[in-house]
Structures are given as structure tokens and as C-alpha cells.
Amino acid sequence: xxxxxxxxxxxxxxxxxxxxxxxxxxxxxxxxVDEGDFVAVMGPSGSGKSTAMNILGCLDVPTTGTxxxxxxxxxxxxxxxxxxxxxxxxGFVFQGFNLLARTDALENVELPxxxxxxxxxxxxESAMAALDKVGLxxxxxxTPAELSGGQQQRVAxxxxxxxxxxxxxxxxxxxNLDSKTSLEIMDLLTGLNRDLGITVLMVTHEPDMAEYARTxxxxxxxxxxxxxxxxxxxxxxxxxxxxxxxxxxxxxGLRRGDG
Amino acid sequence: xxxxxxxxxIREIRRHLLRSFLTVLGIVIGVAAVVTMVTLGKGAxxxxxxxxxxxxxxxxxxxxxxxxxxxxxxxxxPDFDMADVEAIQEQVAGVRxxxxxxQASGLAVRNAANWQTQVNxxxxxxxxxxQWRLTDGRIWTDAEEQAGKAVCIIxxxxxxxxFRGEQAVGERFRIRDISCEVIGTLASRGxxxxxxxxxxxxxxxxxxxxxxxxxxxxxFIMVAVDDAFQTSSVQSSIESLLRERRHVGRSEQxxxxxxxxxxxxxxxxxxxxxxxxxxxxxxAVSLIVGGIGIMNIMLVSVTxxxxxxxxxxxxxxxxxxxxxxxxxxxxxxxxLGGLIGLILAFVAVLVVAPLxxxxxxxxxQINLVAFSVSALIGVVFGYFPARRAAALxxxxxxxxx
Numbered sequence: 001x002x003x004x005x006x007x008x009x010x011x012x013x014x015x016x017x018x019x020x021x022x023x024x025x026x027x028x029x030x031x032x033v034d035e036g037d038f039v040a041v042m043g044p045s046g047s048g049k050s051t052a053m054n055i056l057g058c059l060d061v062p063t064t065g066t067x068x069x070x071x072x073x074x075x076x077x078x079x080x081x082x083x084x085x086x087x088x089x090x091g092f093v094f095q096g097f098n099l100l101a102r103t104d105a106l107e108n109v110e111l112p113x114x115x116x117x118x119x120x121x122x123x124x125e126s127a128m129a130a131l132d133k134v135g136l137x138x139x140x141x142x143t144p145a146e147l148s149g150g151q152q153q154r155v156a157x158x159x160x161x162x163x164x165x166x167x168x169x170x171x172x173x174x175x176n177l178d179s180k181t182s183l184e185i186m187d188l189l190t191g192l193n194r195d196l197g198i199t200v201l202m203v204t205h206e207p208d209m210a211e212y213a214r215t216x217x218x219x220x221x222x223x224x225x226x227x228x229x230x231x232x233x234x235x236x237x238x239x240x241x242x243x244x245x246x247x248x249x250x251x252x253g254l255r256r257g258d259g
Numbered sequence: 260x261x262x263x264x265x266x267x268x269i270r271e272i273r274r275h276l277l278r279s280f281l282t283v284l285g286i287v288i289g290v291a292a293v294v295t296m297v298t299l300g301k302g303a304x305x306x307x308x309x310x311x312x313x314x315x316x317x318x319x320x321x322x323x324x325x326x327x328x329x330x331x332x333x334x335x336x337p338d339f340d341m342a343d344v345e346a347i348q349e350q351v352a353g354v355r356x357x358x359x360x361x362q363a364s365g366l367a368v369r370n371a372a373n374w375q376t377q378v379n380x381x382x383x384x385x386x387x388x389x390q391w392r393l394t395d396g397r398i399w400t401d402a403e404e405q406a407g408k409a410v411c412i413i414x415x416x417x418x419x420x421x422f423r424g425e426q427a428v429g430e431r432f433r434i435r436d437i438s439c440e441v442i443g444t445l446a447s448r449g450x451x452x453x454x455x456x457x458x459x460x461x462x463x464x465x466x467x468x469x470x471x472x473x474x475x476x477x478x479f480i481m482v483a484v485d486d487a488f489q490t491s492s493v494q495s496s497i498e499s500l501l502r503e504r505r506h507v508g509r510s511e512q513x514x515x516x517x518x519x520x521x522x523x524x525x526x527x528x529x530x531x532x533x534x535x536x537x538x539x540x541x542x543a544v545s546l547i548v549g550g551i552g553i554m555n556i557m558l559v560s561v562t563x564x565x566x567x568x569x570x571x572x573x574x575x576x577x578x579x580x581x582x583x584x585x586x587x588x589x590x591x592x593x594x595l596g597g598l599i600g601l602i603l604a605f606v607a608v609l610v611v612a613p614l615x616x617x618x619x620x621x622x623x624q625i626n627l628v629a630f631s632v633s634a635l636i637g638v639v640f641g642y643f644p645a646r647r648a649a650a651l652x653x654x655x656x657x658x659x660x
């Protein structure tokens with residue numbers, strides 16, 4: 001289990017539209033992410049990184065190729081099954097925070113648990129624990145309008161981790177924040193990665209933020225340009241062996257998935 | 260899951276109190292209108308039935324001419340006479356009592372008191388036909404009836420206005436310059452048949468004919484049918500008898516008409532019922548308009564909350580759950596609107612019913628139906644916006660500004 005990558009993209013393409021107006025956003029992406037990794041996804045606009053993140057977040061499916069999440073071929077799942085997969089294994093953090101307006105922090109954090117059908121007392125307890133982890137325990141009854149940008153993003157992170165997800169997908173989580181707050185958020189994310197073992201995938205424009213990651217994936221023109229292992233991870237994590245992205249490790253994973 | 264969704268819906272409604280209220284205003288008014296109309300209509304129908312039945316059961320009323328008025332069209336139909344009355348009495352089976360009536364009105368005067376009233380000339384059978392009891396005194400004798408003596412039996416309204424609680428029987432008063440002796444007083448019947456039935460002076464028919472109308476015409480015959488007989492068969496016997504007596508040719512229409520009070524009652528009740536139905540239908544249209552109002556706001560709400568829907572879908576809500584959320588929201592809104600409408604209708608009927616002198620008959624059925632219909636409207640008009648919300652693509656929804 002530990003050796004099997006949690007995420008495997010193999011020759012994934014994504015085409016929007018059809019005919020003359022067709023646009024190929026991904027042109028055959030291969031990528032593997034190990035459990036517990038902290039990956040920064042970088043690349044200029046239009047490089048396909050957002051499309052890749054949508055697919056990794058099970059919000060979208062590849063046009064061709066395979067995406068295995070924990071060995072399960074996601075492209076074979078229907079809309080509802082993917083929703084259930086997101087509910088169970090994924091947490092999302094967005095650039096624009098995307099909290100429910102006029103709803104206090106606690107209710108926002110409770111939201112994913114509501115869809116899991118957890119009883120109220122348990123929901124409350126888990127949500128308070130998650131708020132505690134992001135350092136906002138005392139702010140539980142504040143609505144987004146009453147919170148600063150950094151605090152809102154922390155509430156969003158609490159919402160993402162309240163279900164104890166395997167993977168946290170963060171789409172430019174510091175894009176709307178000043179540099180000091182950005183650093184706080186990055187510390188929080190690396191802490192979650194280190195202490196809870198949550199695999200983090202983060203899209204970012206800023207090289208400073210990418211410095212926090214253990215692996216940096218560069219996208220260009222719909223393809224993965226480079227995969228760069230990083231040793232300056234503040235969490236002091238292990239260096240990745242370059243071979244872990246090689247095809248030799250992918251095949252056993254596929255077989256296991258098929259079995 | 261369902262319970263949670265209801266809680267969520269109520270939260271959402273509470274968060275937008277004013278908008279929610281405006282959304283359901285149509286339903287509130289629709290339900291209130293339907294329930295008020297139908298409740299008042301039922302009350303009115305009951306009131307009409309009550310009034311008609313106070314005229315007496317199994318009573319046939321015979322008038323000359325066609326329709327309610329006298330001499331419906333063209334030639335004036337002749338009045339009846341005593342011979343007609345006697346013929347009905349003797350030749351038609353199943354007649355319990357026949358009372359001819361000659362009517363006049365006049366000012367009754369006693370000492371300083373005076374009172375404008377109705378004088379009703381009839382035979383002693385009138386009291387049998389109407390089953391009207393006396394509280395004091397007696398009915399006139401056959402001899403007095405034959406002689407057309409100026410004796411009278413007065414209704415309680417007349418008694419009150421002329422005698423003010425004093426002993427009336429044995430006293431005299433003047434009516435249209437004729438002195439008449441009170442020999443009896445009638446039990447009160449109250450409001451009925453659209454007029455005060457107690458505001459009447461009853462005298463032997465000959466006295467009225469001779470002293471007031473100056474002829475022997477009878478404008479109105481009342482026939483009480485024996486309970487053992489069918490009113491309709493008695494009615495047709497009288498009809499053929501009168502056709503013969505009045506020389507109505509085979510091809511001609513009756514120059515008189517016979518009303519069955521029950522038939523009148525049924526007709527009037529039917530009319531009120533139709534009126535109620537029509538008003539109810541108009542009100543029901545407003546209920547549908549209310550439903551469209553809900554759909555409107557829910558559609559706007561879906562657009563406005565696209566991002567929220569995106570968030571919910573992204574964190575793992577299944578399309579079905581989003582659909583359910585919006586559907587439940589619409590239904591809860593509609594039900595709340597229905598409930599407010601019912602309360603409003605209750606208050607409205609409570610206020611209006613006494614004003615238009617109609618009894619307040621609380622009808623659980625119409626309340627239940629109106630409430631169910633408003634819930635149904637919530638489902639029907641909430642479904643389309645809810646489905647639209649559920650079908651949103653999470654990626655696009657999240658990008659929505």
C-alpha cells in the first residue's frame with residue numbers, strides 16, 4: 001500500500017469542444033503522486049494545470065487515458081460516484097475561499113459532515129476540532145464577512161480537513177492573501193502534511209510558495225515539463241527518488257488496481 | 260438525510276427572511292382567498308337552506324302567472340278564487356291543508372303606538388299548513404271565518420310594537436281605519452325567507468278581501484302535503500286540476516306556477532354552491548400564480564447561489580442531494596405560506612362572517628385540501644429550479660461570479 005502511488009495519471013488528454021473549435025488542454029500527461037507527498041503544481045496560464053487539477057479533484061474526467069485514485073479508475077465512475085469519492089477522500093481549498101456567506105465558521109466547517117450524515121453532536125465536535133487545528137477555535141461563530149482573508153482561508157482549510165481526507169487539493173490558496181498571511185497558510189498546510197500525513201496538491205504561481213513543497217511539477221502546453229524533487233522542504237521530509245515517477249513503479253500499481 | 264435537508268432549508272429561509280416572505284406572498288394570498296371564499300360560501304349555503312326550511316317543510320306555493328312575479332308575460336293571468344281552493348282540498352289526494360292568502364299592507368294604530376305591517380288574509384288551515392303555534396288566545400272559528408269578522412291574530416313583532424308587553428288578546432287596534440279585535444298571538448319564528456316573519460297580522464280571508472282589496476281574488480295558495488305522499492305527485496295532480504279549472508288548452512303553457520319550497524331551497528343552494536365554486540376557482544388561479552412566484556424566486560436563487568452549489572458539489576454533495584435541498588426549500592416555503600394563508604383565512608372569516616350574517620362553519624376538508632395543494636405547488640414549481648441546480652457542473656459553478 002505504501003508503495004502504491006495514491007494518484008496515477010497515465011497518458012491523460014483532455015479536449016474541450018469538438019470539430020474545428022476543439023481545444024486540447026492536456027496532451028498526454030503522465031504523473032504519479034505518492035501518499036504523504038506535498039506537490040506544488042506550477043506553470044503559466046493555459047499550460048493545463050487547472051484542467052489537470054480538476055481531473056485530480058475528480059470534478060472532471062479525462063477524454064482519453066486513465067486516472068487511478070487509490071487504484072480505482074476514476075474515468076469509469078459516474079457523476080455521483082465521483083461525488084462520493086470527493087466526499088470520502090478529498091478536501092478542497094480554493095483561491096477565493098468559497099465559504100458560504102452569512103453562515104458562521106462552524107457551520108461552514110460542518111458542511112461536508114452534513115453530507116456524510118453524521119449526527120449533530122459528532123459533527124459539532126469534529127468541526128470544533130478542525131477549527132482548533134487551524135487556530136480559529138474562538139472564532140467559530142463569526143461569518144466570513146467578519147473574518148480577515150487569512151482567517152477565511154483557514155476556515156476553508158478546516159472545512160477541507162474536517163473529514164480527514166487522504167488528499168488536499170489547494171488551488172492557489174495564497175493567491176488572494178498578502179505575503180505575511182500567505183506564509184502562515186503555507187505553514188499550516190505543511191504542518192497538516194507533516195503531522196496528519198495528508199497528501200497535498202497545490203497549484204501556485206509563486207515560486208516562494210512552491211518552495212514549501214517536496215515535489216514541484218511544471219506544466220507547459222498541456223504536458224508535464226519537469227518533475228522536480230525538492231529537498232528544502234521545511235517539514236524536513238525525505239527526498240523523493242526520481243524513479244518513483246518512472247514507469248517501473250506504475251505497472252504493479254495498475255495490476256493491483258485491476259485485481 | 261431528509262431531516263437534515265429540512266433543517267438546512269429552514270436555516271436558509273431564516274437567513275433570507277424578507278425574500279422568503281415575498282416569495283410565498285402569492286401562496287399566502289391564494290390559500291387565504293380560496294379558504295375564505297369556500298368557507299363563507301358554505302356558510303351562505305347553510306344560511307339559505309336554514310331560511311327556506313323555516314318556511315315549512317313539504318309546502319307547495321301556487322301563484323298565478325309564470326315565474327316568481329305575477330303575470331310573467333303578455334296577458335295577465337287571472338287570480339284564483341275560493342272555488343279553486345275548495346277543489347284542491349276536495350279533489351287532490353295527499354293534501355294535508357290548503358290555505359289561500361290575500362295580502363295587503365297597512366298602518367296599525369293603537370293609542371299612541373303605530374306600526375306599518377303586513378295583513379295576511381287566510382283560512383284557519385294556514386296554521387295547520389305552517390305548523391305555527393299560538394302563544395295565547397285562539398284561532399278564529401268557522402263561523403267567524405265565513406262571516407269575515409274583523410278578528411286578528413298578530414305576530415310577535417306587531418305585538419311588541421303595538422302592545423309593548425301588555426296583554427294583547429281581547430284588546431282592539433285599528434288597521435287602515437278598521438277596528439279589529441286581537442284573538443290570538445303567534446309564537447315567534449324569527450328571521451326567515453329574507454324577511455321578518457313575525458311582522459304580520461293574520462285575519463280571515465273574507466275580512467281582508469272585503470275591507471282591504473275590495474274583491475274576491477286570491478293571489479297565493481299554500482298547500483301542505485301529507486308526509487306519506489310524494490310532493491311531486493301531489494304537485495302534478497294540482498297542476499292538471501288547475502289547468503282544467505282555468506281552461507288552459509293542451510298546447511298552452513300553465514298560466515300559474517307551483518313551487519315546491521324544497522325545490523326552491525335546492526335551486527338556491529345550487530346557486531350559492533356554484534357561486535362558491537366560481538369564487539373558489541378564481542382564488543385557485545391566484546394560488547397557481549403564487550406557485551409561479553415561488554418558481555421565479557427559486558430560479559433567481561439558483562443563479563444567485565451558483566457558487567454555493569459549486570462548493571456543495573465540490574465537497575461531495577451528490578446531485579440528488581442538491582436537488583433535494585432546493586426542492587425541500589421550495590416545499591417548506593410553500594407549506595409555510597399555506598399555513599400563514601390558513602391562519603389569515605381563519606381571521607378573515609371570523610371578521611367577515613358576522614358582517615354578512617353568515618354562520619362560520621369551519622371546514623377541515625377545505626383547509627386540508629388548500630394546505631396540500633400549496634405543498635404540491637411547492638413540489639411542482641420547485642422541481643424545475645432544483646433540477647437546474649443539481650445539474651450544474653461544479654467547475655463552472657465554482658468559477659461563477
